[in-house]
Amino acid sequence: MKQNWWRSAYNHWVFKLGILILLVGFGFRFHLSQSSSVIPNVSDNNLGIPFVTKNEKPIPSDFAESPKVLNQSYPKDDDESEKCDIFHGEWKPNSGGAPYTNNTCRWIESDQNCIGNGRPDTGYLHWRWSPKACELPPFDAKKFLEMMRGKTWGFIGDSITRNHLQSFICLLSQVEDAVELFHDKDYKNRKWHFPSYNLTVSVIWSPFLAKAETFEDKNHIPSSEIQLHIDILDKIWTQQFDTWDYVLFSSGKWFVRTAIYYENNTILGCHGCEGKNYTDLGFNFAYQKVIKNLFDFIMNSNKQSTxxxxxSTPDHFENGPWSNGGTCDRRVPAKEGEFELGILNRILREVELPEFAKAKARASEKGKKLKLLDVMPLSLVRPDGHPGAYRHFYPFAKDKKAKVQYDCLHWCLPGPIDQWNDLLMKLVVDD
Structure with missing residues (x-):
């Protein structure tokens, strides 16, 4: 009797153990499925972050077999063979900290004022970009202003360009505070002057660099497809081009959004326009056309500007897309290879570098000064440099578990983006 009772209890215990193992296995599998990488959606939003839709089409066939191009070589000046490659190196600890603060620069927009918005850690400020074969001097605002006496600068592009421009103005303002001469009602187009040096700096909002009509409500939600004229450059900057001695162009991110493409004022095709009887040409098609037109314009201009x-630059959303819990909570730079070049950035880069190479060859023949500022390699390993939750003012003051939208695309000011200007100054000084 005792033996039968023991066998019954033993069999019951084994049965329960088996069920427990199955449940644990299922839970682990479910966790892994939820942890898989997610490609964010294409959407316009107050972050200005466009992404690919859940119905994303495959990578165009002419890109599908392309190698990774993060370290692809790019054209260099004839005298650069013995110079170091400032775009490839590593981030090293730096006890010096940032060259300015949110208290010493009044030109930081609130969304990028991470310290002012309550970000508690400051370790992300204590790293310096170090090229592998040489030293990269920090941005010398005094020297730069002296070099730029009587000159004019234009920064043309999207919100990342504006982010970069703010860093530029903040660095220079540590020597002499800028005087704002102009801004439009949305503060997207602005102009500053440094009186003692007669230096003028402008930023122009032109996310496509080409003529485009966008349709949004007051919350920046698109109501219709973008109408993009791939053969017409944006007159907001072309009409001012001859007034600048130095011009920085950048674009890319907005091209992944749904758009109708026009050429000769006739619909040529589209990108992502499901349900319409248009040929989907892919955003790489439009980006390539616009970048080629940009360089053609520069080569045919009589203005001898630099x-x-x-x-283009990376984002670092993890654990989901921007609109559904995507975060960037890292506090130190990533290890090399930890973040790979994403599909969208790879396609943008596979347009940019070859088009620049062709333009560089033409520039040499025409005596034009054309330089590449390749910020992708050093930016890709800085997931700690974004505002994240701290694009909002003290987001967790009332609730430590509050759900807030993260910004993992733009950059804290001060932050890693300041060293884009170390690279920029190196390009200008070596001119």
């Missing part, structure tokens, strides 16, 4: 083309 042109800097800045490459």
């Amino acid at each position: 042109i800097i083309f800045r490459t």
Whole structure:
């Protein structure tokens, strides 16, 4: 009797253990499925972050077999063979900290004022970009202002360009505070002057660099497809081009949004326009056309400006897209290889670098000054440099578990983006 009772209890215990193992296995599998990488959606929003839709089409066939191009070589000046490659290196600890603060620069927009918005950690400020074969001097605002006496600068592009411009103005303002001469009602187009040096700096909002009509409500939600004229450059900057001695162009991110493409004022095709009887040409098609037109315009211009083309930049959303819990809570730079070049950035880069290479060859023949500012390699390993939750003012003051939208695309000021200007100054000084 005792033996039968023991066998019954033993069999019951084994049965329960088996059920428990199955439940644990299922839970683990479910966790893994939820942890898989997610490609964010294409959407306009108050972050200005466009992404690919859940119905994303495959990578165009002419890109599908392309190698990774993060370290693809780019054209260099004839005398650069013995110079170091300032775009490839590593981030090293730096006890010096940032060259300015949110208290010493009044030109930081609130969304990028991470310290002012309550970000508690400051370790992300204590790193310096170090090229592998040489030293990269920090931005010398006094020297730069002296070099730029009587000159004019234009920064043309999207909100990342504006982010970069604010860093530029903040660095210079540590020597002499800028005087604002103009801003439009949305503060997207602005102009500053440094009186003691007669230096003028402008930022122009032109996310496509080409003529485009966008349709949004007051919350920046699109109501219709963008109408993009791929053969007409944006007159807001072309009409001012001859007034600038130095011009920095950058674009890319907005091209992944749904758009109807026009050429000769006739619909040529589209990108992502499901349900319409248009040929889907892919955003790489439009980006390539516009970048080629940009360089054609520069080559045919009589103005002998120094042109800097800045490459597209990465985002670092983890655990989901921007609109559904995506975060960027890292506090230190990533290890090399930890973040790979995403599909969208890879396609943008596979347009930018070849088009720049062709333009560089033409520039040499025409005596034009054309330079590449390749910020992708050093930016890709800085997931700690974004505002994240701290694009909002003290987001967790009332609730430590509050759900807030993160910004993992733009950059804290001060922050890693300041060293884009170390690279920029190196390009200008070596001109």
